[in-house]
Amino acid sequence: MTSKTMLGTGFGVALFAALAGTAFADDTPKLTELSPNGADACFGRVYEAAHLKAHPHQKVARIFFYYGPDPVSHPNEESSPASDTSYNSFMATTVRGAQAPEWVGGWCNKESGDGTTGAIHCSMDCDRTMASLKVDDKGRLIVFDVQPDLYLDAGAEDELGAAEYDKQVLGSEDDGFRLDPMPAATCKAEFARIDPIDPALGPPLRERLKPDQAFCYGRDYDAAHLGSHPGQVTQSIRVFRGPIELASFANGDVASWPDGADVTISVTTRQKSGKVTQTYFCQGEGDQWRCAASAKMSDFSCDIAQKEIFLRRGANGTMMLANPNSSLPIVDLCSKVAEGDTRSDDKVFRLTPMPQSACAP
Known part of the structure; x- marks a missing residue:
């Protein structure tokens, strides 16, 4: 029994949730020798x-x-x-x-x-x-x-x-x-x-973040951090769902949440003074959200659906974001620079909850 690595195809995959203390719900014949009353x-x-x-x-x-x-x-x-x-x-x-x-x-x-x-x-x-x-x-x-x-x-x-x-x-x-x-x-x-x-992880993101709930997570890196991470391009990062993202899911299937959820990522880099944003289309996969870049905001010449980031619950209410394949909008997603694995310190981010105003356009 193995699990995927954080930066390969995602943060890791779990099987389905344990249904503690329940008897069987399927229609297969029960082994009464093992369980005369049908319980675990x-x-x-x-x-x-x-x-x-x-x-x-x-x-x-x-x-x-x-x-x-x-x-x-x-x-x-x-x-x-x-x-x-x-x-x-x-x-x-x-x-x-x-x-x-x-x-x-x-x-x-x-x-x-x-x-x-x-x-x-x-x-x-x-x-x-x-x-x-x-x-x-x-x-x-x-x-x-x-x-x-x-x-x-x-x-x-x-x-x-x-x-x-x-x-x-x-x-x-x-x-x-x-x-x-x-x-x-x-x-x-x-x-x-x-x-x-790890009890510090708390409930999954799909339970912590509701389909009709706006959220904002982010981090601003100070000079000391950037000085000790010379390969990091990202100076500021936000992950959020606001009115636009909520509206896009208004007719979505709540029962399959977070499948079909849009999230937007905004990044400010050392080289650029303004923000660069990109929308991602997410689905639940194991213990993570697997989010593919969406063409809703831009007319890309390449198949940006292959550009993915991964979201996972972090300890004590944080959110982890993995960028294993140059999928953050720190470069043109169709450029040669964006091909292949991220070759810098811009791979994993630990983000904290922020006021919705911190993610305003």
Whole structure:
């Protein structure tokens, strides 16, 4: 499970939001062996040192299995899940010496054609197997048929080489795990160790900034900052939605917010005395707004829809703006200078809320 980098295709992508404490809402047959009442189910085990000493070929020191909605992902900027919500099962294991778990998600169903009888098999994307399951007479979950290369891509052995492959795969005794039933909150706490949420970030931008709400974020850089960042062209920057932007969304689909939202960016550079502005057309993507330059304000000769910036919530009410591909109006967006990655300090900006008057044209 990987995420995009801040300055590659954006700030990073989360999956869909965890629906804490809820039962399943889809129409797939329920695994009553795991969850007799249809609620989320958790099983886990933390192995003692004595057990691990007696099983030197077992790498897994902690293992948790969760039957329920996604327990990993953060609330994101999309109004509805972008990922496959049919995943109903998740497994996290922590090997000896590791600080955080690795995890996989997939589908667990009965092996019969109608999904109501037979053994429980858990599959993942690309026709791979996560594990098989059964519940013993004491209610413990037996997890078996665990593949050693569970967390590796297909063809990893050839790519990594034998020595590195053996180091990364699970051990020869990492199978036949016997897990105890636990409260659902225990599994959620375990999965939260994978990618902890920073409470300072607060709610997503789509919740913080409403469709009919004007806003203004910006920053003015002083001489000391600019002196220590000689590659930064931007002297002042504003990101805002005002009357024009609000009017353009007046008939928009509020349920899909922020898809279709216009934002305007105004920049003053060291070389220019006046402001240069550009409108961007945004959509939610993971935990960011992905905003493409719009031709509404100017008649461009190039396809400026390929010029993008990314907005993301910052800590303590701030907004982060990423400019990975020379997409800010600090140069002509169609010029040769604007092609390729930004080669200066004008890549990431931390913006603070400002009065609407600070973003007035």
